[in-house]
């Protein structure tokens with residue numbers, strides 16, 4: 016995947032680039048100053064703080080949903096992204112959008128994160144494309160809905176290997192790169208409010224997401240010595256392909272909205288902005304934390 020090269024993106028941008036001034040229209044002083052600003056600061060909206068550090072970020076699950084929105088949110092503030100996903104065409108689409116809309120270096124890597132043998136070559140490819148890796152977002156995830164009374168070993172492993180085991184082994188694989196990238200390196204695992212609540216048909220999922228919270232605290236302890244922060248985000252109900260089968264049930268969407276004080280489901284960008292915050296210098300003293308991003312759902316009852 017070429018880096019800053021321009022190609023044609025097919026779908027709508029997450030954040031619009033600043034519009035060119037319309038000829039003849041009146042401009043405020045602020046608008047004139049903004050127009051005179053150097054090109055990079057106009058191009059990467061969101062401000063310098065959100066954009067620091069400027070190191071590259073590996074995002075697993077970047078082909079879809081929250082992972083994809085995270086890639087775009089990071090590119091928006093000028094951070095190069097390595098889009099890792101088992102869906103290679105989807106990863107390529109995300110990478111192309113990041114490059115086209117925000118001019119950052121990108122690479123798309125087709126990978127099954129349950130297979131850790133492939134990590135070292137994926138890291139090498141990503142480093143070659145991005146120059147540095149100062150961030151990891153583990154967003155690849157599966158729900159594997161099945162009650163505990165029906166579970167077999169393979170079904171359990173299929174969920175735990177992707178959601179939890181991969182997070183730990185990716186952290187180990189990327190540790191040298193995160194150290195080499197220097198100040199401000201950080202990791203965000205995408206957990207879930209299911210890490211706090213139990214659902215009868217999601218035992219493996221809930222266990223994996225609760226496990227990520229333990230991993231967050233433990234890794235924060237170890238990596239803190241290197242100046243690397245490790246945090247988790249815990250989304251509530253997010254409107255992505257993962258939730259689509261549930262939302263297909265009549266009344267499901269309305270039920271979730273009714274249990275959310277803000278009265279709506281999250282969109283992927285709501286979560287992506289929280290992840291971007293945890294990866295930037297604005298969050299420089301946040302370490303080992305689990306940030307709930309659910310519109311208030313757990314504050315009143317849980318999913």
Ligand SMILES: NC(=O)c1ccc[n+]([C@@H]2O[C@H](COP(=O)([O-])OP(=O)(O)OC[C@H]3O[C@@H](n4cnc5c(N)ncnc54)[C@H](O)[C@@H]3O)[C@@H](O)[C@H]2O)c1
Pocket residue numbers: 075076077078079080081082099100101102105126127128129153154155156157177205206207208249250251252253254255256257258
């Ligand atoms: N959607 C929600 O309501 C919700 C709520 C809380 C947490 N989450 C978590 O957010 C994360 C992103 O989920 P989403 O809702 O965007 O779902 P999604 O299905 O849109 O995206 C998940 C991505 O992970 C990739 N993936 C799955 N298994 C993989 C593997 N073995 N190797 C590489 N890539 C793999 C998929 O190809 C897909 O692109 C997941 O960890 C999920 O558990 C989602």
